[in-house]
Amino acid sequence: MRKINFNPGPSQLYFTAEDHMRKAFREGIPSLSHRSKLFETTFGEAVAGLRQLLGVPDGWHVVFTGSATEIWERCIQNLVATHSAHFVNGAFSKRFYEIAVQLGKQAQIVSVPEGNGFTDVPQTQAELIAITHNETSTGVMLPMDFIHGFRVKYPSALIAIDAVSSLPYPQFDFDAVDSIFFSVQKGFGLPAGLGVWMVNERCHQRAVELRSKKIVIGSYHSLPSLISYSKKNQTPETPNVLGIYLLSKVVDDMLRRGISLIRKETEYKAAVLYQALHQHPFIKPFVLQPGLQSKTVIVAAGRHTEELSQFLAGKGLQAGEGYGSFKSAQLRFANFPAHSKEQVELLADLLSAFAASH
Amino acid sequence: MRKINFNPGPSQLYFTAEDHMRKAFREGIPSLSHRSKLFETTFGEAVAGLRQLLGVPDGWHVVFTGSATEIWERCIQNLVATHSAHFVNGAFSKRFYEIAVQLGKQAQIVSVPEGNGFTDVPQTQAELIAITHNETSTGVMLPMDFIHGFRVKYPSALIAIDAVSSLPYPQFDFDAVDSIFFSVQKGFGLPAGLGVWMVNERCHQRAVELRSKKIVIGSYHSLPSLISYSKKNQTPETPNVLGIYLLSKVVDDMLRRGISLIRKETEYKAAVLYQALHQHPFIKPFVLQPGLQSKTVIVAAGRHTEELSQFLAGKGLQAGEGYGSFKSAQLRFANFPAHSKEQVELLADLLSAFAASH
Numbered sequence: 001m002r003k004i005n006f007n008p009g010p011s012q013l014y015f016t017a018e019d020h021m022r023k024a025f026r027e028g029i030p031s032l033s034h035r036s037k038l039f040e041t042t043f044g045e046a047v048a049g050l051r052q053l054l055g056v057p058d059g060w061h062v063v064f065t066g067s068a069t070e071i072w073e074r075c076i077q078n079l080v081a082t083h084s085a086h087f088v089n090g091a092f093s094k095r096f097y098e099i100a101v102q103l104g105k106q107a108q109i110v111s112v113p114e115g116n117g118f119t120d121v122p123q124t125q126a127e128l129i130a131i132t133h134n135e136t137s138t139g140v141m142l143p144m145d146f147i148h149g150f151r152v153k154y155p156s157a158l159i160a161i162d163a164v165s166s167l168p169y170p171q172f173d174f175d176a177v178d179s180i181f182f183s184v185q186k187g188f189g190l191p192a193g194l195g196v197w198m199v200n201e202r203c204h205q206r207a208v209e210l211r212s213k214k215i216v217i218g219s220y221h222s223l224p225s226l227i228s229y230s231k232k233n234q235t236p237e238t239p240n241v242l243g244i245y246l247l248s249k250v251v252d253d254m255l256r257r258g259i260s261l262i263r264k265e266t267e268y269k270a271a272v273l274y275q276a277l278h279q280h281p282f283i284k285p286f287v288l289q290p291g292l293q294s295k296t297v298i299v300a301a302g303r304h305t306e307e308l309s310q311f312l313a314g315k316g317l318q319a320g321e322g323y324g325s326f327k328s329a330q331l332r333f334a335n336f337p338a339h340s341k342e343q344v345e346l347l348a349d350l351l352s353a354f355a356a357s358h
Numbered sequence: 359m360r361k362i363n364f365n366p367g368p369s370q371l372y373f374t375a376e377d378h379m380r381k382a383f384r385e386g387i388p389s390l391s392h393r394s395k396l397f398e399t400t401f402g403e404a405v406a407g408l409r410q411l412l413g414v415p416d417g418w419h420v421v422f423t424g425s426a427t428e429i430w431e432r433c434i435q436n437l438v439a440t441h442s443a444h445f446v447n448g449a450f451s452k453r454f455y456e457i458a459v460q461l462g463k464q465a466q467i468v469s470v471p472e473g474n475g476f477t478d479v480p481q482t483q484a485e486l487i488a489i490t491h492n493e494t495s496t497g498v499m500l501p502m503d504f505i506h507g508f509r510v511k512y513p514s515a516l517i518a519i520d521a522v523s524s525l526p527y528p529q530f531d532f533d534a535v536d537s538i539f540f541s542v543q544k545g546f547g548l549p550a551g552l553g554v555w556m557v558n559e560r561c562h563q564r565a566v567e568l569r570s571k572k573i574v575i576g577s578y579h580s581l582p583s584l585i586s587y588s589k590k591n592q593t594p595e596t597p598n599v600l601g602i603y604l605l606s607k608v609v610d611d612m613l614r615r616g617i618s619l620i621r622k623e624t625e626y627k628a629a630v631l632y633q634a635l636h637q638h639p640f641i642k643p644f645v646l647q648p649g650l651q652s653k654t655v656i657v658a659a660g661r662h663t664e665e666l667s668q669f670l671a672g673k674g675l676q677a678g679e680g681y682g683s684f685k686s687a688q689l690r691f692a693n694f695p696a697h698s699k700e701q702v703e704l705l706a707d708l709l710s711a712f713a714a715s716h
Contacts, residue, residue: 002386003386005386005389007391010388010391010392010599011389012389013389017388028360028361028363029549030379030549031363031365031369031371031543031549033365034368034550065424066423066424066425066428066595066597066598067424067595067596068595069594069596070578070579070595072577072578073577073578073579099578102574102576102577103574103577104572104574190388191387191599192392192599193551193552193597193598193599193600193601194551216461216462216574218431218460219430219456219457220427220431221431237424237425237426237428238367238368238425238541238543238550238551239424239425239550239551240549240601241549241551242549242551243598
C-alpha cells in the first residue's frame with residue numbers, strides 16, 4: 001500500500017494528479033510540440049488558472065522554470081546589480097542568501113535562530129529584499145503584516161517572497177511585494193520539475209535596466225526573455241510540458257473546490273495537528289510563538305521521534321524527518337491541499353495513540 | 359487515434375514510456391523525496407545505464423539539468439572566461455552562439471549556409487569550441503572525422519558537442535571531446551523537461567579554475583555543484599524525479615535491445631527514407647551531400663509540402679514542419695529509436711503513394 005505522504009516535499013500527490021497523467025497520455029501531451037497551438041492553450045490555461053486562484057493582478061507576469069531553486073538564482077541575476085538583503089531563519093532562506101553570494105553580490109544577512117521570526121528590521125540599501133514566507137526546514141511562517149510591511153519602509157527596494165511551501169494557502173497583497181515564487185511538488189501536489197515565478201512590471205524593468213548597463217542577466221531564462229515568450233503563451237526552451245499541463249488541471253480542480261474552502265480547511269487541519277501536539281506527552285510544536293506557527297508545515301520536536309515515525313509508517317503514514325541537524329530530533333508534517341481532513345484527523349489520532357501505548 | 363509522431367522533438371514516445379509512467383505512479387515515484395535512498399538508486403541506475411549505452415568512460419561525469427537549452431548556458435558559464443568559438447549552420451547552433459554573446463563572452467562565429475557542413479576550420483584562440491553534431495533545423499549531421507579532428511588541432515581548447523537530436527545513435531570518441539549533451543524528448547522518446555550533460559574532468563577543473571579567478575560560474579547548477587552532488591547520486595535541487603526515473607527505465611530497455619542493433623536500424627530506416635526522397639517527383643533531401651545527410655532528422659524540401667503533410671496526417675502520421683523560414687517549404691522527419699522499421703516503411707510508402715495520386 002502506498003503511504004499517505006506527510007513529507008513536506010516532494011509530498012502527497014493531489015487527489016486527481018494520477019487521472020490527469022493518464023488523460024495526458026491519451027491526449028498525446030508527453031510528445032506535444034511546445035510550439036503547437038495546443039501547447040499555447042495549455043500554457044494559457046495554467047496561467048489564467050493561477051491568476052484566478054491566487055488573485056494575481058493583470059500587471060503581473062507568470063513564467064515557468066525548472067525549479068524554485070532556479071528562481072532563487074534568476075531572482076538575484078535579474079534583479080540585483082550589487083546589493084541584496086536576506087532574512088534568514090533556516091536552511092532554505094539561508095540557501096537564497098548563499099546563491100546571492102555565489103553570484104558575486106554583496107548580500108546582507110539578517111539572521112535569527114531557527115524556529116524564530118524577526119523583530120528588528122535593520123536599515124538596508126539593498127535593491128532586493130528576500131523573504132521566505134514559510135521556512136520549510138523549521139515550520140516558521142512569517143506573519144502577513146511583517147511581509148507586507150516592507151513596501152512602506154523600503155519603497156525603492158524590490159521585495160521577493162519565497163512561498164515555496166505555503167502557496168496556495170497565503171493571500172498576498174500583490175501591491176506590497178514584487179516577486180512571488182513556488183514549486184509544484186509541495187502545495188500543488190504535483191510531480192517535481194517545475195518552478196512558478198510571478199513578477200510585476202517593476203521586476204521586468206529592473207532586469208531591462210541591468211542589461212542596459214551590461215550586467216549579465218542570463219540568456220534564455222532572463223526575465224525579459226521569459227516574459228516575452230509568456231506573452232505568446234510560450235516558453236524560451238522546450239519546457240516540462242507535462243508539468244505545465246498537470247498544473248493547469250490541478251489548478252482547475254482547486255478552483256472548482258474554491259480557494260476560500262482550501263484556506264479554511266488548511267487552518268482547520270493545522271489547528272487539529274497543533275492541538276494534538278500541545279496535548280502530547282513526548283512532542284511539542286518546535287515553533288513556540290503561535291503567530292509564527294506554520295499552517296502548511298507543522299514541525300514537532302521532542303522525545304521518541306524516530307520510534308513515532310516508525311509507528312506511523314506501520315499505520316501507513318509517512319512523516320517527514322527533521323531537517324539537517326534536526327533529522328532525528330524533529331518530525332515535519334506537511335498540511336497541503338492534497339492532505340484531506342480525514343487523513344490529518346487520522347494522523348492526530350495516531351499521535352495520541354502512540355503516546356497512550358508507549 | 360494518436361498519430362505516429364515524426365516531429366523531431368518533442369517526438370514519438372518510446373514504446374515502453376507509458377508503461378513505465380504507470381509503474382512510476384504505482385511505486386510512488388511522483389512524490390518520492392530526492393533525498394531518499396530510492397532516489398539515489400534511481401539516479402545511479404540512470405547514470406550507469408547511460409554509461410553503458412553510450413560508452414561513457416569512468417573519468418566522465420553525468421549530470422542533469424532542466425533542458426539542453428540550460429546546458430548551452432551552463433557550458434558557457436562554466437567553461438569560458440572570455441573566448442568561445444561556434445560552428446554555426448542553422449538555428450540551433452546559432453542559438454548556442456547567441457547565448458555566449460548574451461553571457462558577455464567574445465564569441466567567434468564560423469558560419470556556413472543552412473544545409474551545409476564546414477570545409478575550413480579557421481584559427482581560433484577560443485577556450486571552448488562549440489559544435490552541433492546534428493542541426494535539428496536543417497538535417498545536417500557533421501561527419502565523425504570532422505568532430506574528432508578538433509582535438510589534435512586545438513589541444514588546449516575544450517570541445518563541446520551538442521548531440522541533442524542525434525543521441526543515442528552516434529558513437530563518439532570520448533578522448534577527442536570534452537562535453538556532450540542532449541535532452542530526453544528526442545532520441546530517448548521521453549516527455550520533455552530533462553537535459554543530460556556529460557563532461558570530463560577537464561571541464562570540471564576549468565570551472566573550478568574560473569571560480570578561483572572570481573568569475574561567476576552560477577550557483578546550484580555550477581559544474582562543481584552538479585558534480586559533487588552527482589557523486590552521491592543526488593542533485594543540488596529538487597529535480598524532475600519522474601524524468602530521471604523514466605530515463606533510467608528507457609535506457610534499460612535500449613540496453614536490452616542492444617545499442618548496435620539500434621544503430622543498425624537507425625541507418626536502415628534512414629536509407630529507406632532517403633531512397634523514397636531521391637525517387638520522389640516533388641520533394642528531395644534538403645541536404646545534398648550524402649556525407650552530411652542526417653541519420654536522425656531527415657529533411658525534405660520541394661513542392662506540395664503542406665499538402666503532403668495533410669495527406670500524411672490523414673493517414674495517421676505527423677510530419678514535422680520546416681524550421682523557421684522553411685516552415686512551409688520543407689518537412690522534417692525524425693528517425694529515432696522510438697520510430698519502428700514498420701512505421702518508417704509506412705512513411706516511405708505513403709510518400710510514394712502521395713506522388714502517384716497527385
